[in-house]
Amino acid sequence: MDALGKEEVYTIEDIYSLPDGERAELIDGKIYYMAPPNTKHQRLVSDLHYQIKDFIKQNNGECEVFPAPFAVFLNEDNTNYVEPDLSVICDKDKITDRGCNGAPDWIIEIVSPGNKPMDYFTKLFKYRTAGVREYWIVDPTKERVTIYRFENETMEEYSFGEDVPVGIYEDFFIKVQ
Numbered sequence: 001m002d003a004l005g006k007e008e009v010y011t012i013e014d015i016y017s018l019p020d021g022e023r024a025e026l027i028d029g030k031i032y033y034m035a036p037p038n039t040k041h042q043r044l045v046s047d048l049h050y051q052i053k054d055f056i057k058q059n060n061g062e063c064e065v066f067p068a069p070f071a072v073f074l075n076e077d078n079t080n081y082v083e084p085d086l087s088v089i090c091d092k093d094k095i096t097d098r099g100c101n102g103a104p105d106w107i108i109e110i111v112s113p114g115n116k117p118m119d120y121f122t123k124l125f126k127y128r129t130a131g132v133r134e135y136w137i138v139d140p141t142k143e144r145v146t147i148y149r150f151e152n153e154t155m156e157e158y159s160f161g162e163d164v165p166v167g168i169y170e171d172f173f174i175k176v177q
Contacts, residue, residue: 011078023069027126029079035114040140044110045085048138048174052088055172063090063105063168071099072107074130082123085110085138088168103131106168111139124148134167138176145176 009029018024023034037045045067052065066087074080088106089095107127109119119137127135128150137146143160149167158164163173 009079012073012081013078015081023083025083026079026081027122032118032122034083035112037110037112041085041110041112044138044140044176048086048108048176051174052086055169059169061169062092063088064092064095065089066100072104073099073101074103074126080126080130082126084108090168103127103133105132106134106136106166107132108136108138111137111141113141120146136164 007030010026010031011029012026014031015024015026025032025034049065049067055061056063056065066089068083068085070083070087072082072084072087074082084104084107086106086108087100087104089100090105091102094100094102094104109123111119116139124135124137128148133149133151135148135150137148139146145158145160145164147156147158147164147167148154149156152167158176160177161175163175166172166174
């Protein structure tokens with residue numbers, strides 16, 4: 001904060017100028033530093049990525065799935081930059097060499113102990129207002145998947161091991177375990 005009590009507003013340029021290996025996200029001009037993921041987190045990302053990619057391939061789908069680190073520029077501004085654990089993008093025009101310009105259709109975040117408020121509140125609001133169609137919060141500690149389908153304005157919860165229906169696809173269920 002400066003002498004007048006105003007918080008500094010950071011931009012995407014600040015994210016790109018971080019030291020090598022340091023990862024952070026930018027939401028409404030505020031930087032949120034990211035801790036390295038643990039093994040359980042990476043296993044979940046890997047398994048979910050595989051299941052989604054396989055489904056898209058088997059069905060000759062148009063969408064693409066990208067695991068983190070993958071840049072998502074949510075808004076037409078330079079104060080929002082996120083790296084969701086998994087981003088599914090169906091509009092090829094949004095995909096560039098830098099990442100995704102605009103909201104992915106489906107985002108999955110795997111909760112780490114230190115980032116619960118970020119995934120359950122800050123990102124939930126940001127993703128909804130940016131136009132994400134479906135948002136999954138996978139919580140390994142609670143062994144629970146919370147799904148927000150913003151188009152239908154619904155929220156559902158599933159336990160690990162249950163067949164979880166994917167809202168943006170018909171006849172696609174994922175078992176998180």
